[in-house]
Amino acid sequence: MSATPLLELRGIDKSFGPVQVLRDVAFTVHPGEVTALVGDNGAGKSTLVKCISGIHPTDAGEVLFNGEPVHIGNPRDAAALGIEVVYQDLALCDNLDIVQNMFLGREKRSGIVLDEPTMEQLAAETLAGLSIRTVTSLRQHVSSLSGGQRQTVAIAKAVLWNSRLVILDEPTAALGVAQTAQVLELVRRLADNGLAVVLISHNMNDVFAVSDRIAALYLGQMVAQVKTTDITHAQVVELITAGRSGGLGLATDAGTGGNGNGAQPADSTSGGHR
Amino acid sequence: MTTTAVRKDGPAAVTPPPTVGGHVRTYLSRVRGGDVGALPAVLGLLVLCTVFAVMRPSSFLSAGNFANLFTQGAAVTLIAMGLVFVLLLGEIDLSAGFASGVCAAVLANVVTVLGYPWWVAVLAAVATGLVIGTGLGLLVAKIGIPSFVVTLAGFLAFQGIVLLLVKEGTNISVRDEVLVAIANRNLAPTLGWALTVLAVVGYAAVQLLRHRNRVALGLITDPIAVVALRIAGLAIILGTAVYVLNLERSRNVLIVSLKGVPIVVPVIAVLLIVWTFVLQRTSYGRHIYAVGGNREAARRAGINVDRIRISVFVICSSMAAVGGIVAASRANSVDPNTGGSNVLLYAVGAAVIGGTSLFGGKGRVLDAVLGGAVVAVIENGMGLMGYSAGVKYVVTGVVLLLAASVDALSRRRAAATGTR
Numbered sequence: 001m002s003a004t005p006l007l008e009l010r011g012i013d014k015s016f017g018p019v020q021v022l023r024d025v026a027f028t029v030h031p032g033e034v035t036a037l038v039g040d041n042g043a044g045k046s047t048l049v050k051c052i053s054g055i056h057p058t059d060a061g062e063v064l065f066n067g068e069p070v071h072i073g074n075p076r077d078a079a080a081l082g083i084e085v086v087y088q089d090l091a092l093c094d095n096l097d098i099v100q101n102m103f104l105g106r107e108k109r110s111g112i113v114l115d116e117p118t119m120e121q122l123a124a125e126t127l128a129g130l131s132i133r134t135v136t137s138l139r140q141h142v143s144s145l146s147g148g149q150r151q152t153v154a155i156a157k158a159v160l161w162n163s164r165l166v167i168l169d170e171p172t173a174a175l176g177v178a179q180t181a182q183v184l185e186l187v188r189r190l191a192d193n194g195l196a197v198v199l200i201s202h203n204m205n206d207v208f209a210v211s212d213r214i215a216a217l218y219l220g221q222m223v224a225q226v227k228t229t230d231i232t233h234a235q236v237v238e239l240i241t242a243g244r245s246g247g248l249g250l251a252t253d254a255g256t257g258g259n260g261n262g263a264q265p266a267d268s269t270s271g272g273h274r
Numbered sequence: 275m276t277t278t279a280v281r282k283d284g285p286a287a288v289t290p291p292p293t294v295g296g297h298v299r300t301y302l303s304r305v306r307g308g309d310v311g312a313l314p315a316v317l318g319l320l321v322l323c324t325v326f327a328v329m330r331p332s333s334f335l336s337a338g339n340f341a342n343l344f345t346q347g348a349a350v351t352l353i354a355m356g357l358v359f360v361l362l363l364g365e366i367d368l369s370a371g372f373a374s375g376v377c378a379a380v381l382a383n384v385v386t387v388l389g390y391p392w393w394v395a396v397l398a399a400v401a402t403g404l405v406i407g408t409g410l411g412l413l414v415a416k417i418g419i420p421s422f423v424v425t426l427a428g429f430l431a432f433q434g435i436v437l438l439l440v441k442e443g444t445n446i447s448v449r450d451e452v453l454v455a456i457a458n459r460n461l462a463p464t465l466g467w468a469l470t471v472l473a474v475v476g477y478a479a480v481q482l483l484r485h486r487n488r489v490a491l492g493l494i495t496d497p498i499a500v501v502a503l504r505i506a507g508l509a510i511i512l513g514t515a516v517y518v519l520n521l522e523r524s525r526n527v528l529i530v531s532l533k534g535v536p537i538v539v540p541v542i543a544v545l546l547i548v549w550t551f552v553l554q555r556t557s558y559g560r561h562i563y564a565v566g567g568n569r570e571a572a573r574r575a576g577i578n579v580d581r582i583r584i585s586v587f588v589i590c591s592s593m594a595a596v597g598g599i600v601a602a603s604r605a606n607s608v609d610p611n612t613g614g615s616n617v618l619l620y621a622v623g624a625a626v627i628g629g630t631s632l633f634g635g636k637g638r639v640l641d642a643v644l645g646g647a648v649v650a651v652i653e654n655g656m657g658l659m660g661y662s663a664g665v666k667y668v669v670t671g672v673v674l675l676l677a678a679s680v681d682a683l684s685r686r687r688a689a690a691t692g693t694r
Contacts, residue, residue, distance in 0.1 A: 075574070075576065076576065079576070087574070089570075091568070091570065091571040091574045091575070092568065092571055093563070093564045093567035093568040093571050093572065093635070094567055094568065094635070095563055095566065095567035095635035095636055096560075096563060096564060096567060100560060100563075100564075104560070104564055104571070104572070104575040104577070105561070105564075105572070105575030105576040105577050106575075106576070107557040107560060109557060112556055113555050113556065114555055114556060114557060114560065117487055117488055117491045117493055120491075120493050121491060121493065137494070139494070143688060144307070
């Protein structure tokens with residue numbers, strides 16, 4: 001385990017009106033590691049990511065970045081800290097080319113004129129640094145790229161800005177087998193380059209293929225955050241569907257959430273990993 | 275370098291062209307892929323000109339008629355240039371026609387009724403355009419009313435304002451020498467040539483500098499032959515046009531000599547260069563394309579989407595003001611129908627015929643000029659052939675539908691070829 005986590009959340013609460021979406025969530029992310037954030041639909045993964053990236057304000061709890069308490073009030077605060085999110089729907093403009101997309105909103109200029117050559121060079125260097133070889137021309141429109149290439153561009157865009165924490169929301173959800181492998185390889189490479197990576201995924205194969213650590217959300221609560229090597233596939237699925245598995249997860253209480261999971265031991269009382 | 279690496283997956287891609295042949299192939303594959311750009315407008319222009327030239331060789335092909343085309347199409351083209359910005363966001367401004375009428379009425383009132391100098395009137399007209407555009411933009415972006423509804427309301431209201439400004443149906447004449455000159459006088463032939471040379475040299479300098487810059491940085495660039503061809507093409511087109519416009523076109527040279535480039539041509543050219551620069555070379559222009567392509571992506575990239583949306587309406591209405599000034603100049607007067615009847619639809623038609631997409635995200639200011647030329651040629655040629663206004667409307671409507679179909683089909687084509 002690295003000395004200081006890059007990002008540490010403590011006791012995060014978040015409600016939308018009467019619905020409490022996040023309850024006392026603790027979450028740590030370490031540099032050089034891929035932390036997989038798993039959970040069923042509605043578990044609060046996206047909300048948690050939006051809290052980290054400043055889109056939603058939190059109701060309670062504290063955020064430590066590199067050991068320092070910080071306040072992330074809006075997406076610009078997050079970007080200033082070096083937090084970049086690659087969204088599921090990619091957030092690329094089809095009608096712009098790769099370079100234009102990578103620098104969107106943060107164009108390099110000389111005077112009032114766009115400095116295209118510099119941007120093109122920087123984009124090429126970034127892609128080269130990530131050993132991305134799947135795009136031939138940086139000047140092709142994003143609309144002509146395949147799903148994997150688009151995801152690659154979106155990730156490259158996120159790392160272009162000396163970012164320190166990259167959050168990937170379902171990066172492989174819409175991809176084929178070969179493209180998934182490429183993207184996962186890229187995710188691994190980001191962590192190996194020293195970045196902290198948070199990978200949100202439903203796909204257990206992907207999670208076990210690249211992650212160093214797995215954090216499981218269940219109905220708005222962080223039920224476990226463990227090393228990938230210390231947990232099995234089946235246990236993660238149990239954590240996602242039932243909120244506990246063996247010694248991990250929620251303490252046994254009144255039989256809520258335990259439905260449909262016969263494998264769950266009755267005597268597990270060791271408490272949540274809060 | 276990643277840019278030279280071999281692709282492992284994805285669609286049959288366009289590799290950067292190292293040769294002229296490769297460049298041509300890239301272009302052809304882009305067209306096949308649905309990215310037709312201004313090609314339909316250029317082809318349409320050629321076909322129309324050929325047809326009219328064959329049917330009415332003496333009148334359509336005369337130098338006088340060629341000059342007429344520019345002054346006839348100028349106001350519509352200018353309004354269309356502004357509309358391109360609104361269309362780039364996938365919005366529409368139906369009020370642009372009557373906005374130009376309001377601005378023209380303000381111009382006429384200031385210069386004729388109040389007696390101020392011409393430049394005060396021009397400033398007042400453009401300021402009126404700015405105010406109109408800001409109002410429309412705020413209603414669309416901040417209140418969230420669809421632009422179609424806001425500008426339809428504007429269409430009705432501005433029609434009323436024009437009526438009020440010209441005192442219920444009378445017309446206000448514009449006699450100021452400078453204002454009348456815009457659409458009715460010509461540059462001295464030597465000045466026309468000087469500006470042409472300046473334009474070609476300037477274009478060549480920009481192109482060659484960029485080429486050298488990119489080569490120096492080791493970036494993939496168009497072959498120098500393509501750059502040279504572009505410069506030569508511009509020189510030939512401009513040179514021919516200026517040569518024809520500099521021919522004597524007076525019916526009786528003894529009474530009055532009539533030759534030279536109409537003053538409105540450099541006005542359009544300068545605005546074309548300025549707005550093209552803004553769209554292609556500034557981050558503001560880049561952001562317009564981004565908002566038009568994917569508003570959510572633009573918002574997440576930190577672009578102030580509302581500000582962009584308001585600004586395009588401001589640009590559109592201001593360009594409508596310029597169009598209104600030219601229309602007032604050409605008619606020597608402003609009446610309740612200035613900017614009315616077919617002006618708006620011709621302007622939208624010009625932008626779309628030129629290749630600007632109604633769905634947003636695709637278009638250039640040059641499209642408005644090419645499309646404006648198509649509209650002007652139809653109007654002019656059909657008039658020469660003696661067709662009634664009814665036939666002209668029908669034909670223009672059909673051409674607009676054709677252009678919109680090309681737009682929609684090319685989008686489908688692009689969606690089918692681009693694997694997602």
